[in-house]
Amino acid sequence: MxxxxxxxxxxxxxxxxxxxxxxxxxxxxxxxxxxxxxxxxxxxxxxxxxxxxxxxxxxxxxVEPNAGHLALAELEKHFEVSVITQNVDPLHEKAGSSHVIHLHGExxxxxxxxxxxxxxxxxxxxxxxxxxxxxxxxxxxxVWFGEAVPMMETAIEEALSADIFLVIGTSMLVYPAAGLINFVGEEVPKYIIDPKMPELPSRPNLHKIAEKASTGLPRLAQSLIQQYGK
Missing domain, CATH: 3.30.1600.10 (SIR2/SIRT2 'Small Domain')
Incomplete structure (x- = not known):
């Protein structure tokens, strides 16, 4: 899987x-x-x-999870899924995601x-x-400004183990989280989903989807299931 x-x-x-x-x-x-x-x-x-x-x-x-949160949770039926979030809210868990790493606390x-x-x-x-x-x-x-990010090492380990890497709804300007993509293998498909596409250096296997998470992620999820899922 x-x-x-x-x-x-x-x-x-x-x-x-x-x-x-x-x-x-x-x-x-x-x-x-x-x-x-x-x-x-x-x-x-x-x-x-x-x-x-x-x-x-x-x-x-x-507030309730939206279609983006629900699509990530649905992917667990076909893939091993780890969610690394910069958000402190519980919406991923509420949607049904079972492996969520909160970089900035809860x-x-x-x-x-x-x-x-x-x-x-x-x-x-x-x-x-x-x-x-x-x-x-x-x-x-x-995790407040000026404090260490204790879950960062765990997040790096997850990025290193990815077969598919998604970046959803982030400006990629907040470090150290923004640096996680640098730990993903060149051969790994990477998908960026955001209506305001962050500026990223060119890299292999990078796919950009200039949409909101609630519309772009459900479509991408179906595509990934058809292409790679079990």
Missing amino acids: KKIVALTGAGISAESGIPTFRDANGLWEGHDIMEVATPEAFERNPTLVLEFYNQRRKAALS LFKSRSTATDQVYEMEGWELNPGDCCEKGAQLRPHI
């Missing part, structure tokens, strides 16, 4: 109604990212940061500021005074 590795970004979630990370003004939901997405911001104003992510979780509860998990122990959240709120067993404040389980 061939292995598909898919790298997904904000574009696929945006189609479900989750705002992209930054708008044209460099803001995220009206906030400067340096106010809500850095370790320094959390140290300076934890209440603001916690409330910001509370609102992101509350909003995420009302919105509905928290983490101890003392031990880095990760916890599943029961609701959508994480507030000042919510602590781990050792009495340390819990923080969002999000």
Whole structure:
């Protein structure tokens, strides 16, 4: 059974109604990212940061996977599929994908500021005074600017093992995630799906599909099933 590795970004979630990370003004939901997405911001104003992510979780509860998410999950019937996502929402899992690597953390998990122990959240709120067993404040389980990306080595291993590599809804400007395509073998078919096609160096077996994930991915999935699937 061939292995598909898919790298997904904000574009696929945006189609479900989750705002992209930054708008044209460099803001995220009206906030400067340096106010809500850095370790320094959390140290300076934890209440603001916690409330910001509370609102992101509350909003995420009302959105559903779109046809792009569902097409990736459907591919598991015919391929081994690994999804490497830059998104922190749970839409891939909600669609049925069973092997999802979250490079930038997970919105509905928290983490101890003392031990880095990760916890599943029961609701959508994480507030000042919510602590781990050792009495340390819990923080969002999000990789903030300036922090290491702990799942990157795992993602590289997946890219190295790909028989087919997909890039969906990402600008390919955010590193280190954007560098994953460099670990994919030259002989491996690579498909880029995005209405705003990212600029990439020329490379063998690169196919560009200038469409949204919700339309381009279901068609590509059917093509891959016919060509390579079992």
